[in-house]
Amino acid sequence: xxxISQKPSRDICQRGTSxxxxxQVDSQVTMMFWYRQQPGQSLTLIATANQGSEATYESGFVxxxxxxxxxxxxxxxxxxxxxxxxxxxxxxxxxxxxxxxxELFFGEGSRLTVL
Amino acid sequence: xxxxxxxxxxxxxxxxxxxxxNCTYSDRGSQSFFWYRQYSGKSPELIMSIYxxxxxxDGRFTAQLNKASQYVSLLIRDSQPSDSAxxxxxxxxxxxxxxxxxxxxGTRLKVLA
Numbered sequence: 001x002x003x004i005s006q007k008p009s010r011d012i013c014q015r016g017t018s019x020x021x022x023x024q025v026d027s028q029v030t031m032m033f034w035y036r037q038q039p040g041q042s043l044t045l046i047a048t049a050n051q052g053s054e055a056t057y058e059s060g061f062v063x064x065x066x067x068x069x070x071x072x073x074x075x076x077x078x079x080x081x082x083x084x085x086x087x088x089x090x091x092x093x094x095x096x097x098x099x100x101x102x103e104l105f106f107g108e109g110s111r112l113t114v115l
Numbered sequence: 116x117x118x119x120x121x122x123x124x125x126x127x128x129x130x131x132x133x134x135x136x137n138c139t140y141s142d143r144g145s146q147s148f149f150w151y152r153q154y155s156g157k158s159p160e161l162i163m164s165i166y167x168x169x170x171x172x173d174g175r176f177t178a179q180l181n182k183a184s185q186y187v188s189l190l191i192r193d194s195q196p197s198d199s200a201x202x203x204x205x206x207x208x209x210x211x212x213x214x215x216x217x218x219x220x221g222t223r224l225k226v227l228a
Contacts (some may be wrong), residue, residue, distance in 0.1 A: 031214050033214070041220070042203065042218045042219060042220040042221055043159070043203070043218045045216070048214075090158075092158055092159075096214050101147070101164070101166070102147045102164075102207050102209070102213070102214060103149065103161055103164055104149070104161070104205070104207075104214060104216055106158040106159050106160070107158060108157070108158050109157070109158040111156075
């Protein structure tokens with residue numbers, strides 16, 4: 001597996017503001033993803049973070065709302081823009097490790113509350 | 116029909132009993148299957164992966180896969196109160212080396228002391 005560090009672990013934000021979540025992995029990984037888990041729900045994939053290029057977004061998620069960067073193989077950021085209370089959720093960074101058999105590992109998550 | 120279905124529970128079992136968690140999936144071409152444990156307020160933790168029909172055992176955990184019937188199960192032997200958590204079934208619909216995960220909504224397990 002890998003050690004996946006996310007920060008902040010939690011935050012309370014005001015409506016209309018933006019927050020950037022960072023994800024750092026201790027080894028080079030093939031794939032990095034961002035998931036959202038709303039209260040009482042399962043995990044929903046927001047996008048795949050591509051190194052050095054634009055992220056690949058899933059249906060229902062757009063770059064203007066969730067800009068993502070991945071400047072190298074071990075680091076990515078997710079920004080939640082112009083937040084509303086509906087964005088209150090846990091945001092999870094996840095990675096697939098090079099050479100691995102498709103297993104996915106998760107960071108500790110960032111719990112975001114929007115007032 | 117959901118792509119990955121699980122009974123939401125809660126499934127309550129006494130301490131020391133066997134907990135049986137089930138999951139069905141709709142994409143017959145899926146190749147990889149995973150069980151994650153998620154404690155309240157924590158992120159999912161991978162506990163089992165299975166790729167071939169049959170059983171795979173790891174300590175107190177046994178994963179079972181039946182591709183013909185499109186179901187995956189997780190057995191937890193000698194259940195402990197510390198096993199109380201939500202268990203997520205995940206199916207990777209991608210081919211080897213790719214990641215197209217679909218998660219179930221999870222089954223909440225309560226192990227009663």
